[in-house]
Amino acid sequence: xxxxxxxxxxxxxKLLSASPKSSRKRLYGDLVAAEKPKWNPRDPAQMxxxxxxxxVATVPKCELVCRDNEQRRVFEFCRACVQxxxxxxxxxxxxPGTGKTLSINKVxxxxxxxxxxxxxxxxxxxxxxxxxLAKTSEIFSKILGQFxxxxxxxxxxxxxxxxxxxxxxKESASRRMMxxxxxEMDYLITRDRAVLHDLFMLTTxxxxxxxxxxxxxxxxxxxxxxxxxxxxxCKPLVVTxxxxxxxxxxxxxxxxxKVLEYDVFEPLALEFCARKVAAATGDMRKALGVxxxxxxxxxxxxxxxxDQELGIVTFDHMDIALSKAFKSAVVDSILCLPQQQQMVLCxxxxxxxxxxxxxxxxxxxxxxxIEICRTTQVPAxxxxxxxxxxxxxxxxxxxxxxxxKEDKLRRVTLQIDISDIGFxxxxxxxxxxxxxxxxx
Numbered sequence: 001x002x003x004x005x006x007x008x009x010x011x012x013x014k015l016l017s018a019s020p021k022s023s024r025k026r027l028y029g030d031l032v033a034a035e036k037p038k039w040n041p042r043d044p045a046q047m048x049x050x051x052x053x054x055x056v057a058t059v060p061k062c063e064l065v066c067r068d069n070e071q072r073r074v075f076e077f078c079r080a081c082v083q084x085x086x087x088x089x090x091x092x093x094x095x096p097g098t099g100k101t102l103s104i105n106k107v108x109x110x111x112x113x114x115x116x117x118x119x120x121x122x123x124x125x126x127x128x129x130x131x132x133l134a135k136t137s138e139i140f141s142k143i144l145g146q147f148x149x150x151x152x153x154x155x156x157x158x159x160x161x162x163x164x165x166x167x168x169x170k171e172s173a174s175r176r177m178m179x180x181x182x183x184e185m186d187y188l189i190t191r192d193r194a195v196l197h198d199l200f201m202l203t204t205x206x207x208x209x210x211x212x213x214x215x216x217x218x219x220x221x222x223x224x225x226x227x228x229x230x231x232x233x234c235k236p237l238v239v240t241x242x243x244x245x246x247x248x249x250x251x252x253x254x255x256x257x258k259v260l261e262y263d264v265f266e267p268l269a270l271e272f273c274a275r276k277v278a279a280a281t282g283d284m285r286k287a288l289g290v291x292x293x294x295x296x297x298x299x300x301x302x303x304x305x306x307d308q309e310l311g312i313v314t315f316d317h318m319d320i321a322l323s324k325a326f327k328s329a330v331v332d333s334i335l336c337l338p339q340q341q342q343m344v345l346c347x348x349x350x351x352x353x354x355x356x357x358x359x360x361x362x363x364x365x366x367x368x369x370i371e372i373c374r375t376t377q378v379p380a381x382x383x384x385x386x387x388x389x390x391x392x393x394x395x396x397x398x399x400x401x402x403x404x405k406e407d408k409l410r411r412v413t414l415q416i417d418i419s420d421i422g423f424x425x426x427x428x429x430x431x432x433x434x435x436x437x438x439x440x
Contacts, residue, residue: 200229
């Protein structure tokens with residue numbers, strides 16, 4: 001009997017390689033729930049298994065969680081095209097790391113499985129990444145080459161003209177459907193819209209057998225070219241992949257870790273990662289990268305310590321990994337500044353953060369700076385040199401200085417995110433002490 005190939009098929013997870021000493025011989029069907037063995041991060045085999053499970057390139061063996069609705073819409077569209085032997089086009093959009101390509105590949109597998117189960121002719125498939133094209137029009141050569149694998153022929157016409165001619169003539173057209181997946185379609189939208197329009201128009205010819213699925217990263221790109229496609233009578237169905245939420249990110253990570261027989265992360269550490277990534281980008285690849293980084297932080301600490309209690313990724317490990325992942329270019333610029341200029345930024349941070357202000361004067365900022373110098377026992381510079389330092393910081397875009405006849409009354413505002421200053425000095429005891437000096 002053939003297996004059911006529905007898009008919502010649920011598979012039994014396959015175990016990744018682990019330590020020979022682990023209880024991986026336990027069957028998933030055991031009625032008695034055994035306690036999970038503790039993860040031993042000092043075991044190289046177990047560490048490799050964890051990193052493999054969290055790697056972006058590791059494709060889940062079973063269903064993709066949190067994208068059921070999107071996959072179902074795409075699958076039903078493709079299934080209808082195959083059943084009716086009718087061409088069609090679909091546009092998949094969403095920010096990077098939202099599961100677009102992975103979902104479409106799963107739909108392709110399900111479509112082939114469904115056609116085989118129904119005793120129908122299996123559609124051919126072709127996947128094209130637009131960033132790999134030497135020139136945009138090369139896309140038609142690739143599509144034509146797939147059709148000509150069945151029927152060899154030579155022509156003086158261009159590949160596009162050959163395809164148009166083929167799909168206009170019943171005798172030359174193939175009866176077999178072809179699923180054409182065009183990834184990174186942003187490249188065509190920004191480089192050559194004429195090619196993009198011709199590509200979608202291939203689905204409008206009377207004997208076309210193309211099921212075209214375009215995948216692009218930016219949601220707003222649809223507004224740039226859909227009106228034109230609508231005027232050409234080839235507007236595609238649009239399926240949008242929204243950024244992952246906190247709960248979805250958490251569920252996906254837990255789903256990947258199910259293949260392991262042990263707990264790797266503290267629940268609070270995973271929740272912290274999911275919240276931070278969801279608030280910033282919703283990019284699942286970023287979340288997986290942060291989790292791997294947190295595991296590597298634990299691994300590094302194990303090498304520097306003989307503490308046997310270090311056996312799980314904690315909130316602190318995750319905090320370090322997140323700080324590395326979301327460190328901006330501004331943070332690097334702050335770290336490259338001379339110490340005195342860094343202390344001026346600390347004084348500005350204290351004024352705005354502790355005193356709940358959005359602007360101050362150069363005179364008040366100088367008082368805060370002098371207080372920091374006194375506490376940290378670093379010699380303070382004079383007012384003229386202090387004013388020059390502030391002008392340099394203003395020229396570099398860290399702060400903005402207003403105009404005034406008297407230097408001390410010049411208005412000062414911060415031009416960068418205040419959290420970047422905190423990130424830059426995180427873990428530095430000297431500057432942490434500077435940032436603990438409120439002056440209101």
